[in-house]
Amino acid sequence: MINILKEHVYKLIKKIPSGRISTYKILARECGNPNGARAVGKYLSINPTPIILPCHRIVCSNGSIGGYSGVGGVNMKIRLLKIEGVNVINNKVIEFEKLLFHSF
C-alpha cells in the first residue's frame, strides 16, 4: 500500500494497456482516497512525462473526456484516444464503461 498517491497513480496508469481507459476516481479509489480524484488529476497535470505516462487514458467517471493541461488540450487527448482505438464523440468516450480497466 503506497501512501503517496502520485507514485501510486503513475504506476497504475502505466499498467493501463492500449485501448483501455480509466477514471480519476477509480485511480483515487485504488490509492485509498475515493475523494482524491481531484488530487490525482493534479498529479497527472504535473506529470513529468505526458506522453510516456498515458494520462490521456484517464477520463471523467461520467464518460466525458475531462481535461488535459498538455499542449493541444483536450483536443490532443481525444486524438490520442482515437489513435488507440477509443471512440470519442462530443468530448465523450463511447462505451467507456466497457473500456474501463479496473484490474489493477
Added chain:
DNA sequence: AGCGCGGCTTTTC
C-alpha cells in the same frame, strides 16, 4: 518548519 493554493474531478441542483 509551517501555511495556502491550485488542479486533467465529482456530484447535485
Added chain:
DNA sequence: CGAAAAGCCGCGC
C-alpha cells in the same frame, strides 16, 4: 445541459 460547492495532496514561499 450548465453552474457551483466540496475534499485531497504535493509544492512553493
